Amino acid sequence: MTTSASTLLPPGVTLGFEQTVPRALAHRRQIGEVFVADSAQVGADDFYLSFEIPRAHSLWSDQHPAFHDPFASAEAARQAIFVFLHRHVGIEVGLPFSLQRISFRVEDPEAYRNDGRTAMRGHLHYRIAERAHRGADVTGMTLRGAMEIGGRRAMTLTAHLAFMSKADYDVFRAFQRAQKPIAAARLTTARRLVPELVGRAIPRNVVIGVPETATGDGPFLLAADTAHPAFFDHEYDHIPGPLMAEAMRQTAVAAAHTAGVLPTPHALIVGCEAAFLDFAEFEADLVCEAKVGRTADVDGRLPVEVALRQFGKQVVEGRVELLPDPQAVAREN
Numbered sequence: 001m002t003t004s005a006s007t008l009l010p011p012g013v014t015l016g017f018e019q020t021v022p023r024a025l026a027h028r029r030q031i032g033e034v035f036v037a038d039s040a041q042v043g044a045d046d047f048y049l050s051f052e053i054p055r056a057h058s059l060w061s062d063q064h065p066a067f068h069d070p071f072a073s074a075e076a077a078r079q080a081i082f083v084f085l086h087r088h089v090g091i092e093v094g095l096p097f098s099l100q101r102i103s104f105r106v107e108d109p110e111a112y113r114n115d116g117r118t119a120m121r122g123h124l125h126y127r128i129a130e131r132a133h134r135g136a137d138v139t140g141m142t143l144r145g146a147m148e149i150g151g152r153r154a155m156t157l158t159a160h161l162a163f164m165s166k167a168d169y170d171v172f173r174a175f176q177r178a179q180k181p182i183a184a185a186r187l188t189t190a191r192r193l194v195p196e197l198v199g200r201a202i203p204r205n206v207v208i209g210v211p212e213t214a215t216g217d218g219p220f221l222l223a224a225d226t227a228h229p230a231f232f233d234h235e236y237d238h239i240p241g242p243l244m245a246e247a248m249r250q251t252a253v254a255a256a257h258t259a260g261v262l263p264t265p266h267a268l269i270v271g272c273e274a275a276f277l278d279f280a281e282f283e284a285d286l287v288c289e290a291k292v293g294r295t296a297d298v299d300g301r302l303p304v305e306v307a308l309r310q311f312g313k314q315v316v317e318g319r320v321e322l323l324p325d326p327q328a329v330a331r332e333n
Helices: 069-091 166-178 241-258 325-333
Strands: 036-042 046-053 098-106 120-134 137-147 153-164 188-194 209-211 220-222 268-276 287-292 302-310 313-323
Touching: 036 069, 046 069, 046 325, 069 098, 069 120, 069 137, 069 268, 098 166, 137 287, 209 241, 220 241, 241 287, 241 302, 241 313
Parallel strands: none
Antiparallel strands: 036 046, 046 120, 098 153, 098 268, 120 137, 137 153, 188 209, 209 220, 220 287, 268 313, 287 302, 302 313
16 A cells, blocks of 8 residues: 655554545546545544645646645545545535635645655545534534645645535525526626636636726636536536635736736745635626735735625635745745
């Protein structure tokens, strides 16, 4: 069994990297979109998982070559939640649940250094910090997590989950949609930004754009490829959360670079907080707005407040932290 050095795993716990978990456990349809390799439970509330991001992944390898993408490890962490809930906690596959709030902070950017030959591989530890119940049913959880990559502490995470039955979900979604002017909605034709403005090289990985008729600065619109193999791995009845998170990232990068406070759009994402306030519908524009901080913090991190709006209301609100010019970080180390 292939293993790697770990300072995160407790004594007696060994996790392998020989194969991925079954795709249904990770809520993925394609085998190549599964990043979690192994898992173990220690006690009632602690769970450990291993993951690896393929070097040739068309989305997650499409970034500045000096560093691996922290968003890729965050996607592995998202999948890991599904895996340990289904495999170890007994949450049945197919039960609807959603990430209501999620946040991460990169603790050591050097953990993401890319040598050009090695895949990003690491371990995760999740602890269930809180459980909410209605009778015998679990209705919510709060998770605290930590990640290491190559034996270095890479990231800390928190997540807040909500659970409901399939019948309750269907009623809830029908009620939600009935409260929105969906029948009268019209999607604006949008022109995707050029990849270089959002730190990408592959055009289909760009998920935001501007109206075709735009003549000046204005808010960005979601303009994703709905056949994208990673963001649309399977069918959804709403705009998927990982796509909205990527829209937050690209909005922050483009806005900060345009404002002149980010020297290059190839910034390392070193922090993200997102509250998902509502489901976003496919039938209407999703407007992406950013408010850029003018000064970086003591660690050189530049904060950008981001909001995604639909029908005039916020769907997602949060904050993205950018580390300008990761090549300069590499030179310093």
